[in-house]
Amino acid sequence: MTPNNAIEIRGVSKFYGYGEHRVAAVSGANLAIRQNEFFTLLGPSGCGKTTLLRLIAGFEFPQEGELLLYGENIAAMPPYRRPVNTVFQSYALFPHMTVADNIGFGLKMLGKPAAEVDARVAEMLKLVRMEQYAKRQTSQLSGGQQQRVALARALAPAPKVLLLDEPLSALDYKLRKEMQIELKRLQTETGITFVFVTHDQEEALTMSDRIAVMSSGNILQVGGPRDIYDTPANRFVADFIGETNFLKGRITAIENGTASLELPAGTKLSAPSPESAKSGDEITVMVRPEHARLTSAARGEEPILSGSLANITYLGTDTYFNIKLADGEAFTIRQQNRPGEQDTHNVGDTIGITFPPSAIRVLRA
């Protein structure tokens, strides 16, 4: 055990159902969440991220494995003894209490004296900028305000770890953006370890120090936002985080860790080889849409791939070009729009695609 880990999950499994209907919501998860880290569990719905969070909170108990909070195994500890607090997706504010009573609830249950509770509630209201709402009923608040109260309530007892279960999913786009910044600020100001669950990859990338990508109960990759985006561990992670073009290919040779690749159309590329790959392996080549570009004849560029333009989507900041390659596969290019530049391409045109060698990632098929 390293002392700077807030949470350590060792071989934790959680199953639902019995016998042949038994399904693993989380299977054999291993994870270390560092102290004072903004850690995100990211994955599609049903991937087990919420179950993992509920296991940490104590609403569910694992059938296998150990759950360490600052080195102490809490796997069988009831939720009301765990020094962790949760911000629920539905906020779960107590409808029969005022804003102040909601925020003070945890401290009261811990048996803190009234004066201390009041002081802490005032401090929390200030932290989430809701001072003037202390005496309001929770039903009189907007979604964003309820969100802030839920945050203040969970932060008030100064938990060792704060768990957030998709807290921003019910907010509209603008408010969500604001709250993302707000959450990041609260995390920095309080210095509490945040474990954040989301299915929104953009949210995960913008806020997290580190991300764990999950799928069907397994943790596929843990790393910083850049690592996960630039060097995804496998096809699922590459596909789930951002947009990606996948091209089928084969390794023809490996030399000094660099693989020579051949695509079905005959195109030859070279890129860093994945571990334990060998010559003759079928692989997948990944290129992010924003890393590729349409070739311009004026600059005398040789296309790496070519195809016919199937669709052009103007997005304001960028333009998407959907291209049908010669072998029938689809390829997308995302190109930034610059002032004074007029796009001269038309649907149906035959066009060339190019990308720098550094844009290529080789994934095991």
Add this chain to the structure above:
Amino acid sequence: MTPQQQIIDDEAKRDIRNRWLLSAPALVIVLLAATGPLLVVLVYSFLTAGPYGDVIWKGSTDGWVSVLLQRDIFDDTLSFADAHLSIFLRSLRLSVLTTILALVLGFPTAYFIATRPQRTRELWVFLITIPFWTNLLIRTFAMLEILRNQGLVNTLLIQLGVISSPIQMLFTDGAILAGMVYVYLPLMVLPLYASMEKLDFRLVEAGYDLYATPFQVLRKIIIPLVKPGMIAGSILVFIPSLGAYVTPSVLGGGKNMMLGNLIELQFGQGRNWPLGSAISITLMLIVMVALLFYVRNAGSGERSHG
């Protein structure tokens, strides 16, 4: 007033008249069926008792005086009617106890049902309503069969060697209480379940998350939120308990009377209709006062919670 306004005004008047006309049948039924008999009872309570029952149309307050006082047959002095008072007190005590017991038993039952999966919940509610399919009298006699000296409980206890001779359970207040709790329990469970079903169990999780022990979650979160169901259930159990007739007369054996039996007695063997009417109205007043008190207290509790 412009002609246009006149038209609108006429239209509104006709609309109001039509509403009254359309609701007239319902209003007549409500007036005749609900208020009518009550008025008859009220009038009878101020008349003189006839020698063979019925009433003589001569004003008298004897009925009301006899509710709590009795006239000595020899010297015409008034003294306190201990018998009536003890029946009033027994009725109140047994009704309050019935309500409390039904709440204590009904609360976990309703909570159990509300926390089952959707499909099983319907089955449990269905099972709760099964006693309603059988006549009250038959259910009460079944209770008698269980409680009597040679009944189920005593036989079992004797065979097990716990006791050597049967315990007298029948014809006691305890028997009446057991019978009333049994009969009125579904009336407590159903409204409680209705409000527990609406309870957001994520609030319970939030309570646990914020260091509340299971008991504190029950006291600070579940009870305040299902209070409307608790009030509704208590009212539904308390009112019929106070006026219960069949259960005390079968299980109390006519000795341990409750208000319902006292009223029946005045209209039957007692041949004192004005007194019966006066007791009926007194019973109604007790119920109203108790309800006002209860609802106000429970309601203010709700407000102070926020």
